[in-house]
Amino acid sequence: MTxxxxxxxxNREDEALDRFPVGMRVLAVDDDPICLKVLGTLLxxxxxxxxxxxxxxxxxxxxxxxxxxxxxxxxxxxxPDMDGFKLLELVGLEMDLPVIMLSAHSDTKLxxxxxxxxxxxxxxxxVRIEELKNIWQHVVRRKKPxxxxxxxxxxxxxxxxxxxxxxxxSTSSSDQKFNKKRKDQNEDEEDDGEDNEHENDxxxxxxxxxxxxxxxxxxKFVAAVNHLGLDKAVxxxxxxxxxxxxxxxxxxxxxxxKYRLYLKRLSSVATQQAxxxxxxxxxxxxxxxxxxxxxxxxxxxxxxxxxLSSASLSSYQPSGMFGRLNxxxxxxxxxxxxxxxxxxxxxxxxxxxxxxxxxxxxxxxANQNQNGTLFQGIPTSIELNQLLQNKSANHFGELNPVxxxxxxxxxxxxxxxxxxxxxxxxxxxxxxGSPLLLQANTQQAQRSGAFGNQSSLDVASLNQESFDxxxxxxxxxxxxxxxxxxxxxxxxxxxxPSNSLxxxxxxxxxxxxxxxxxxxxxxxxxxxxxxPIDLSxxxxxxxxxxxxxDMQCQISPSNNVIHNIDYAAKQQWGENSSFAGADSxxxxxxxxxxxxxxxxxxxxxxxxxxxxxxxxxxxQNEFSQNNFETLDVISSPMIKPEQYNETGMMEGELGYDSxxxxxxx
Amino acid sequence: MDLAALKxxxxxxxxxxxxxxxxxxxxxxxxxxxxxxxxxxVEEVITLFCNDAEKIINEINRNLGYQNVDFSNLDSYVHQxxxxxxxxxxxxxxxxxxxxxxxxxxxxxxx
Numbered sequence: 001m002t003x004x005x006x007x008x009x010x011n012r013e014d015e016a017l018d019r020f021p022v023g024m025r026v027l028a029v030d031d032d033p034i035c036l037k038v039l040g041t042l043l044x045x046x047x048x049x050x051x052x053x054x055x056x057x058x059x060x061x062x063x064x065x066x067x068x069x070x071x072x073x074x075x076x077x078x079x080p081d082m083d084g085f086k087l088l089e090l091v092g093l094e095m096d097l098p099v100i101m102l103s104a105h106s107d108t109k110l111x112x113x114x115x116x117x118x119x120x121x122x123x124x125x126x127v128r129i130e131e132l133k134n135i136w137q138h139v140v141r142r143k144k145p146x147x148x149x150x151x152x153x154x155x156x157x158x159x160x161x162x163x164x165x166x167x168x169x170s171t172s173s174s175d176q177k178f179n180k181k182r183k184d185q186n187e188d189e190e191d192d193g194e195d196n197e198h199e200n201d202x203x204x205x206x207x208x209x210x211x212x213x214x215x216x217x218x219x220k221f222v223a224a225v226n227h228l229g230l231d232k233a234v235x236x237x238x239x240x241x242x243x244x245x246x247x248x249x250x251x252x253x254x255x256x257x258k259y260r261l262y263l264k265r266l267s268s269v270a271t272q273q274a275x276x277x278x279x280x281x282x283x284x285x286x287x288x289x290x291x292x293x294x295x296x297x298x299x300x301x302x303x304x305x306x307x308l309s310s311a312s313l314s315s316y317q318p319s320g321m322f323g324r325l326n327x328x329x330x331x332x333x334x335x336x337x338x339x340x341x342x343x344x345x346x347x348x349x350x351x352x353x354x355x356x357x358x359x360x361x362x363x364x365x366a367n368q369n370q371n372g373t374l375f376q377g378i379p380t381s382i383e384l385n386q387l388l389q390n391k392s393a394n395h396f397g398e399l400n401p402v403x404x405x406x407x408x409x410x411x412x413x414x415x416x417x418x419x420x421x422x423x424x425x426x427x428x429x430x431x432x433g434s435p436l437l438l439q440a441n442t443q444q445a446q447r448s449g450a451f452g453n454q455s456s457l458d459v460a461s462l463n464q465e466s467f468d469x470x471x472x473x474x475x476x477x478x479x480x481x482x483x484x485x486x487x488x489x490x491x492x493x494x495x496x497p498s499n500s501l502x503x504x505x506x507x508x509x510x511x512x513x514x515x516x517x518x519x520x521x522x523x524x525x526x527x528x529x530x531x532p533i534d535l536s537x538x539x540x541x542x543x544x545x546x547x548x549x550d551m552q553c554q555i556s557p558s559n560n561v562i563h564n565i566d567y568a569a570k571q572q573w574g575e576n577s578s579f580a581g582a583d584s585x586x587x588x589x590x591x592x593x594x595x596x597x598x599x600x601x602x603x604x605x606x607x608x609x610x611x612x613x614x615x616x617x618x619x620q621n622e623f624s625q626n627n628f629e630t631l632d633v634i635s636s637p638m639i640k641p642e643q644y645n646e647t648g649m650m651e652g653e654l655g656y657d658s659x660x661x662x663x664x665x
Numbered sequence: 666m667d668l669a670a671l672k673x674x675x676x677x678x679x680x681x682x683x684x685x686x687x688x689x690x691x692x693x694x695x696x697x698x699x700x701x702x703x704x705x706x707v708e709e710v711i712t713l714f715c716n717d718a719e720k721i722i723n724e725i726n727r728n729l730g731y732q733n734v735d736f737s738n739l740d741s742y743v744h745q746x747x748x749x750x751x752x753x754x755x756x757x758x759x760x761x762x763x764x765x766x767x768x769x770x771x772x773x774x775x776x
Contacts (some may be wrong), residue, residue, distance in 0.1 A: 034750055034752055035752045038710060104748035126752045128694065
C-alpha cells in the first residue's frame, strides 16, 4: 500500500493503516454480561477487534500488559469491582488511551463526571451501532499530533469505503478534511517524529509514536516530580531526572499536566479549605500573571467549554480556560491580571483545575508583580456539577462538588485570600488554588455553569507603585449556564505613583446585564474621584465566551473616566461587547461584583494602596454570593468593601445577576 | 413444513411483541447482528438475558419482601436490569424498571 511505503514500514504503521477505523482494537468492560455480549457483537459488526471482560481489574491488567494492544477502551460506569470513573482515570493517566463511558444513566451529573475524569465520550445504553461506528474518531483525534495524518487520510478513505454506513460517510467526509489537515501537519512533524521515539516502537519517520507511560516509567516520573517538588517540577528537569532515552520534553509535559490534574482533583477538596485559610493570611495580591498564564494555554485545552475563559485583560484568551489574567496584565499596567477567571462551567472547571494545577507553577513564577501571588486563575474548576468539559477540568472541579455552601464560603474566603494580596507576595495562588477554587466552587454552587472565579486579585498593593489589583474575576457563577466565561477581572490596579489605579477588570460577562454593568461601572467611577486612577478594566464580556470583551478601560486619572466607564459599561453590557480600551474603567473601587447566580465578583481594586486589596476583599466577603458588591475601593482610600453591599453596589448595584463580568470569559 | 410453520409463528410472535411495545428497535438491531459469523446470536443473547434477568428479579423480589426495603440496593439491581433489558430491546421491561426506580426513589414501597 502506498501508506505502507510512506510509513516506512513500522509494524505499527502497517497496522495503523488498518486501524482506522477498521480493525481498531477495542477493550470492552462491563459487568452486565448481556450488555457485554451485545456490545461485543456490535463492535465486531463494525469491524473492530474486540476484547471483552466483565472485570475492571482484569481489564487493567490486560492494558498494562501490553499497552499497544488496544486503541480504545469502553467501560461501564457502574461496576462492582471498581468504579468506572476510577478505571477511566487510571487508564487515562497511565496509558493515555481514549476511554468511552457507557451507562444506562443519562444523568447529567454523571456525564459531567465522566468528562472531568477524562472520558472521550459518554454513551447511553442501549448502545446503537451508529454510535459505535463513530467512536474511532476519538482514537484518531488522540493521535492527531502524531504523524498519522497520512495514515489517517488513507484510512479515511478506507474507512469511508469500509464502513460504508450512511452515518459513517457523513462523518468520514468531514473527517477526511480533518485528516488531511492533520496530514499536512504531520508532514511538518515528520522531522519531529524522529525525535519522538516511542520507547516501544521503532522510530518512524512519519509517525510520532505515542509514548506509552508504563508503570515503571510513571514511577520514575513521579519520583522525579517528588524530588523536584510539585511546584518546581518542570518538564525539562523531570526529563533530565528521569533520564529515559527517547522521551521528549513534550511527552513529559503532557504527562505532567495530566498528573497534576489528577492530583489536584484528589487534593482539591482538602486543600481548598486549607488554602483559603492560608490565603487569607497573606496579603499578597495574588494575581495571576497573565503572562504566566500562558501556561494556561494548556488549560485551554481543558476547558473545552471554554468556560474558564480568562478574560485576560488585554489579551483575552478566548479559550474558556481560565480567565487568564495575562492579557489583562498586559493591559495594564502591571499586568497583574490575576483574575483568573475560572469559568464556572463546571465542566470546565474540572478542566481548569487541571489547568490550575498546572498553572500554579506557572503563575507563581509569573508573578511579576511585586506580589507574587498569583492567584492563579485558579481554574476554578468548578466542578460544578457539571464536569467541565474541559479536560483540564479545573482541578477545582473537585472542589466544586464541594458543595455549594462551601463554595460560597469560599468565595468569601476567596476574596480574602485574594485580598491577602495586599501584601506583596503572598501568593495566593493558593497552593491549590483552592481558594480560588473554592470560590469557584462556591460559585459553582451557583452552578451556573460559569463559574468565574476570578481570583484575579491581585493587586498587590504595590506600595504606591502600582496596585496591581488584579481584579479577580471573581468567579462569577453564572447561573445556569450564564456566564460561563471566566471572568477575569484582572483588575489590575496599578497605582501609579500618581495614584492612578489601573484596574483591569476583565469582565467577561456573558450575560451582562447591562444594567448591572453600568451600574457597577458608574459606581466605580464615582469612586475614582479620589485618585486618578487608571483603571484598566478589561471587561471581558463573558457573554462571549469567545469574545471576551476585554474591556480595558484605561482609566484616566480623572473622574471622567468614571463616567466613561459608565458609559462604556453600559455599552458593554448592553452589547456584551468588550469594552475597548476606550472605556476606561474606572475601577476606582474595586467592586466586587457578586454575581449571584452568576455573580461576578469584580474586584477591581482601585485601591491605590494596599488597602484596596483588602477592601476588595471585603467586598468579596460581603458579597455574599448574592450580592454584588462592588467594591468601591476607590472612594475611600480603602474602598470600603462594604461597598459591596447591594446598596453600595454600584449605583445601581452591580447586581449583575448575570453580570457576566467575568463570567463571560 | 413444521420448520417453516414454526418460523412463521415465531415471526408473528415477534411482530406482535413489537406492536405491543414489548420489544423495540433495539431488538431489530440485535436481530441484524445475527449473521453467518454469529448464527445463534439472537438466541444466545435472549437466553443469557432470561437467565440473568431472572436472577435479578428474584433479588428484587426478595428485597421487596423485607420489612425495611433497602432502596439503594434495590436501585442498583433495577438499574442493572434496566440496562440489560434496554440492550436487547425489551422495551416494556425497561419502562417497568424506570417506574420501579422512580417509585423506589420516592421510597414508595407500594409503588
